[in-house]
Amino acid sequence: MRVIFLIMDSLGIGATPDAHRFGDQGANTLGHIAAWCAEGKADVGRQGPLRIPHLEQLGIGLACQAASGALPAGLSASPALIGAYAAAREQSSGKDTPSGHWELAGVPVLSDWGYFDKPTDTFPPALLDALVKRAGLPGYLGNCHASGTTILEELGEAHMATGKPIFYTSADSVFQIACHEDTFGLDRLYALCEIAREEVDRYNICRVIARPFVGQDAKHFKRTGNRHDLAVPPPAPTVLQKLAEAGGQVVSIGKIADIFAQVGITQTIKATGLDALWDATLAAMQQTPDHSIIMTNFVDFDQNYGHRRDVAGYANGLEYFDSRLPACLTSLREDDVLILSADHGCDPTWPGSDHTREHVPVLIHGKQIPTGSLGIRNTFADVGQSIAQWFDLAPFTDGHAMLMRSQTGHFQIA
Numbered sequence: 001m002r003v004i005f006l007i008m009d010s011l012g013i014g015a016t017p018d019a020h021r022f023g024d025q026g027a028n029t030l031g032h033i034a035a036w037c038a039e040g041k042a043d044v045g046r047q048g049p050l051r052i053p054h055l056e057q058l059g060i061g062l063a064c065q066a067a068s069g070a071l072p073a074g075l076s077a078s079p080a081l082i083g084a085y086a087a088a089r090e091q092s093s094g095k096d097t098p099s100g101h102w103e104l105a106g107v108p109v110l111s112d113w114g115y116f117d118k119p120t121d122t123f124p125p126a127l128l129d130a131l132v133k134r135a136g137l138p139g140y141l142g143n144c145h146a147s148g149t150t151i152l153e154e155l156g157e158a159h160m161a162t163g164k165p166i167f168y169t170s171a172d173s174v175f176q177i178a179c180h181e182d183t184f185g186l187d188r189l190y191a192l193c194e195i196a197r198e199e200v201d202r203y204n205i206c207r208v209i210a211r212p213f214v215g216q217d218a219k220h221f222k223r224t225g226n227r228h229d230l231a232v233p234p235p236a237p238t239v240l241q242k243l244a245e246a247g248g249q250v251v252s253i254g255k256i257a258d259i260f261a262q263v264g265i266t267q268t269i270k271a272t273g274l275d276a277l278w279d280a281t282l283a284a285m286q287q288t289p290d291h292s293i294i295m296t297n298f299v300d301f302d303q304n305y306g307h308r309r310d311v312a313g314y315a316n317g318l319e320y321f322d323s324r325l326p327a328c329l330t331s332l333r334e335d336d337v338l339i340l341s342a343d344h345g346c347d348p349t350w351p352g353s354d355h356t357r358e359h360v361p362v363l364i365h366g367k368q369i370p371t372g373s374l375g376i377r378n379t380f381a382d383v384g385q386s387i388a389q390w391f392d393l394a395p396f397t398d399g400h401a402m403l404m405r406s407q408t409g410h411f412q413i414a
């Protein structure tokens with residue numbers, strides 16, 4: 001058996017009961033995108049109601065309805081279902097990318113991360129001093145909460161002129177560093193991030209993120225695919241690590257290896273953009289042996305559309321993603337299982353530029369997988385627990401398997 005595990009980064013399907021803790025009551029990434037499309041408010045580069053027929057057949061509309069009480073506008077109430085679907089709630093304390101991925105892989109993060117809360121003068125002086133000293137910097141810019149593209153427009157030129165890196169953060173437990181690839185240098189940025197990783201450990205920060213960019217001036221700055229995330233390792237063995245230790249293959253495509261701090265990954269494939277991520281995923285499906293997990297993170301939904309509050313862009317991305325699904329479905333072997341899910345929401349119609357606390361879809365398809373509802377799941381860890389059961393790995397303390405696999409490879413709703 002192989003599991004093809006595709007993460008549509010930030011594709012939430014409706015606020016969770018605890019969303020008020022985050023100011024996210026009423027958020028609904030998929031629901032609001034579909035509504036805007038149906039109202040003709042997302043006609044840039046595409047037109048009209050949201051068209052995602054293959055995701056619909058996998059149950060995404062019904063999962064959104066189960067989570068939010070409403071079917072996304074334009075989607076069918078009775079699609080010709082080809083899989084089992086659920087809506088899952090996050091148990092982890094944060095709504096960040098690593099927490100979401102780790103919980104999906106069986107390991108929720110119940111402790112709190114450290115956060116840099118203040119909107120300006122954000123970072124502790126001791127941290128800033130240590131970075132300037134250890135990295136031999138002429139100073140720094142930023143030191144605030146910001147959207148990563150807005151801050152380039154504001155400070156990118158000053159950065160080029162002074163050589164001072166741009167430090168910023170968000171509602172997530174992150175320390176982000178933006179530097180120009182040519183004037184500052186990519187290797188220097190990565191080296192600076194390594195130092196920062198050591199320095200932010202004492203603040204219990206989940207990730208340092210290198211945010212390299214290119215371009216001559218504020219109007220033309222563009223972030224590149226050389227983004228690099230330095231995460232702390234997951235707090236306990238994930239299903240990836242368990243399978244790798246049992247001799248299986250774990251293929252990371254895109255950001256997955258970074259998100260898991262390389263733990264439990266046996267092969268890393270880099271790719272940038274929805275098209276290249278799909279190409280790499282389909283190629284890996286041809287080459288990867290039995291007893292393996294292929295896991296891909298489709299970051300564009302989050303990074304290019306969700307955080308940018310770009311509804312039309314998000315809709316366009318979803319329609320493109322959907323158009324690549326048939327090739328994936330026909331590449332599935334007899335006992336392969338395809339899982340589509342997300343790590344948190346990032347509603348592009350929501351105020352600000354941060355993630356939103358939402359249910360995520362869990363869409364499971366395979367030749368042996370029954371069709372129907374798997375209900376509302378109280379933790380994303382139900383996904384990791386299921387995969388562990390399928391591969392006959394030791395069970396997790398969190399989560400309940402959603403579908404049980406018998407010795408003969410037959411699946412049954414648990």
Ligand SMILES: O=P(O)(O)O[C@H]1O[C@H](CO)[C@@H](O)[C@H]1O
Pocket residue numbers: 097146147148149169170171172174176211303307353
């Ligand atoms: O605004 P940009 O730089 O895309 O950053 C976003 O990406 C980070 C990682 O997901 C989030 O914490 C958010 O700050």
Ligand SMILES: [Mn+2]
Pocket residue numbers: 009010096097302343344
């Ligand atoms: Mn994410």
Ligand SMILES: [Mn+2]
Pocket residue numbers: 097302303307346355
């Ligand atoms: Mn994000």
